Amino acid sequence: MKAIFAESLTKIYSGDKKALDNVSFELSQGEVFGFLGPNGAGKTTSVKLLNGMISPSKGSCHVFGIDPSSSPEKVHAISGVVTEHAQMYGNLTGLENLVFYGTLFGISKEESQKRALALLERLDLTPAKDKKLTTYSTGMRQRLSLARAMIHTPKILFLDEPTSGLDPESAQSVNNMIRELASDKGTTVFLCTHQLRYAQEICSSYGLIDDGTLLAVGSLDALRNRVFSGLNVHIKSNCFPEEIPLRQTEGQWAEINVQTEEEIPPIVKRIVNAGGNVYSVTANKLSLEEIYFSLIEKRKEKKEVN
Ligand SMILES: Nc1ncnc2c1ncn2[C@@H]1O[C@H](COP(=O)(O)OP(=O)(O)OP(=O)(O)O)[C@@H](O)[C@H]1O
Ligand SMILES: [Mg+2]
Numbered sequence: 001m002k003a004i005f006a007e008s009l010t011k012i013y014s015g016d017k018k019a020l021d022n023v024s025f026e027l028s029q030g031e032v033f034g035f036l037g038p039n040g041a042g043k044t045t046s047v048k049l050l051n052g053m054i055s056p057s058k059g060s061c062h063v064f065g066i067d068p069s070s071s072p073e074k075v076h077a078i079s080g081v082v083t084e085h086a087q088m089y090g091n092l093t094g095l096e097n098l099v100f101y102g103t104l105f106g107i108s109k110e111e112s113q114k115r116a117l118a119l120l121e122r123l124d125l126t127p128a129k130d131k132k133l134t135t136y137s138t139g140m141r142q143r144l145s146l147a148r149a150m151i152h153t154p155k156i157l158f159l160d161e162p163t164s165g166l167d168p169e170s171a172q173s174v175n176n177m178i179r180e181l182a183s184d185k186g187t188t189v190f191l192c193t194h195q196l197r198y199a200q201e202i203c204s205s206y207g208l209i210d211d212g213t214l215l216a217v218g219s220l221d222a223l224r225n226r227v228f229s230g231l232n233v234h235i236k237s238n239c240f241p242e243e244i245p246l247r248q249t250e251g252q253w254a255e256i257n258v259q260t261e262e263e264i265p266p267i268v269k270r271i272v273n274a275g276g277n278v279y280s281v282t283a284n285k286l287s288l289e290e291i292y293f294s295l296i297e298k299r300k301e302k303k304e305v306n
Pocket of ligand 2: 043044045160
């Protein structure tokens with residue numbers, strides 16, 4: 001059974017705003033899926049649809065075979081959600097909040113307490129566990145809402161920008177936790193984020209959305225094949241023979257795209273034979289960030305033509 005199955009998912013808000021337009025994709029269990037796209041692309045709308053917080057205008061979706069719009073409570077039992085506005089109680093301490101939500105899921109108080117303490121420790125919140133939520137900083141709140149989303153050990157976690165307010169160290173520890181959840185417990189993670197470098201470190205597949213339209217879905221290599229699957233080579237030298245089709249960038253640097261690394265040594269040889277010194281050669285596949293900008297840019301151009 002697929003963790004997520006979405007078919008022609010469409011959401012038109014009142015005022016005729018088409019926030020999602022015929023979006024279809026599926027996700028296997030244990031994947032860490034990076035859902036990427038600019039502001040207003042439709043990411044949060046998708047999370048809300050997949051959790052039954054809103055209903056689709058057209059099409060449908062299933063989470064582990066459950067339709068969230070007809071059985072939201074069944075989806076809530078197996079999913080954890082972290083959005084910008086997590087409901088928690090300011091007057092309760094961090095620990096009390098977690099225990100409260102644990103018992104709401106039918107977990108005993110003792111077990112809730114045990115799980116809560118482990119999560120607080122994992123998210124570096126132990127020193128603040130007995131402090132009221134009102135005294136928490138934004139980043140502390142964000143980590144507590146992550147702990148809250150995991151108190152019932154969900155099969156699937158929906159994280160809407162979970163690291164946006166976190167300092168680099170906390171963001172790193174949350175990312176490590178996401179990776180561990182997927183690899184050790186087989187938890188499926190649906191991660192909306194703008195932080196493309198982090199996404200590339202932790203995600204196993206991606207969906208790229210813009211203006212309600214899904215532009216691409218798949219692994220990093222699958223997305224790369226949509227743009228350029230070869231290598232981007234940067235060379236620093238004091239002399240570039242004219243017959244090599246290099247693009248001079250700045251200073252003594254030039255770049256060239258090649259299909260395989262076998263093409264690199266002959267280029268270097270030609271530079272050296274022409275009397276040049278080669279100071280540096282780097283060869284990289286396109287990063288997630290480069291793929292993202294390329295696909296978004298292509299779509300912009302297409303929109304301008306139409
Ligand atoms: N309740 C609503 N009523 C009307 N329009 C809405 C509503 N919620 C969202 N929208 C619109 O739907 C579109 C998609 O919004 P959504 O919140 O899903 O984007 P997002 O990808 O999560 O963006 P961000 O990166 O800024 O969080 C936007 O144009 C937004 O203005
Ligand atoms: Mg959003």
